[in-house]
Amino acid sequence: GENVEQHPSTLSVQEGDSAVIKCTYSDSASNYFPWYKQELGKGPQLIIDIRSNVGEKKDQRIAVTLNKTAKHFSLHITETQPEDSAVYFCAAIGAVQGAQKLVFGQGTRLTINP
């Protein structure tokens, strides 16, 4: 089955700097890669996603890149702000008997220092 590895597990950056989180996946059949932000006491919030037929996608300060050949994808946050502090999860869709099953990475705790 699909396996997703995420690193780093913790990341601390100065406000205004950029943050990059990287993930690798194992199943070449996976074709959808979302990123979620989870704040304390809340459920994961979908912040951006990318499909396998696209190499890069950007939404304001957030961008995601995908390298299908190397089976890795990355989240880039520019001009970081204190409200970006949270745990970020990458995920991939792996098929389970036809179900759209999200397989998550282990998470990255991002801290933005003022």
Next chain:
Amino acid sequence: ETGVTQSPTHLIKTRGQQVTLRCSSQSGHNTVSWYQQALGQGPQFIFQYYREEENGRGNFPPRFSGLQFPNYSSELNVNALELDDSALYLCASSLFLVDTREQYFGPGTRLTVT
């Protein structure tokens, strides 16, 4: 547009007891997936319901079961609770179509088994 809601918010049960968790899907969505998130880890797929039937299951024992109702809301039932069942249980709703993948999470139910 109504988001995903879950009830209860918190729950404390004793080992061996049974529990029922509830989820109302986002309006316009027809599919509900359940995930278990242990402390400090990424969510793990339990199962998915589509058209009131289980559409796929992760690596969870049969004492984890579910239901989906005609209005697309869903229940997760766990029998014979074990200490390791203590976790945040997340429900995600989506629209099951050929070209859709997005899953939107509710706030979760925090289950503590003592």
